[in-house]
Amino acid sequence: MRWTIILLSVFVLSGCTALAVGGAAAAGYQLGKDEREPGVVASDGAITTKIKGKYVADSIVSVFNISVRTWEGTVTLGGTVGSYLAREQAEALAKETSGVKAVNNQIIVEDKSQ
DSSP states (O other), rough: OHHHHHHHHHHHHHHHHHHHHHHHHHHHHHHHHOOOOOHHHHHHHHHHHHHHHHHHEEEEEEEEEEEEEEEEEEEEEEESSSSSSHHHHHHHHTTTTTOOOOEEEEOOOOTTOO
């Protein structure tokens, strides 16, 4: 019990509680600004996670840093890749993911040989 009080005192005095409370408040604020229903937000998050998992497992796109954003089932891909094959593979993996309605492929192909 004594150690609990000491640790609690250290956190309060060091300002960690403000960080913890502020972080939670910021997440709640962000969710409050989002006009999507909470179920849609969760579904979009699950779609993004599934696509990123496919990218990690795929030998063609796993080496590239591709951003994935999902809004109401529409996926937007961004970042740069080294070939058109990788760009097309990233789009195909996204399209075949359950729940995806459309894919907006904004991936840029950079020729690294120059």
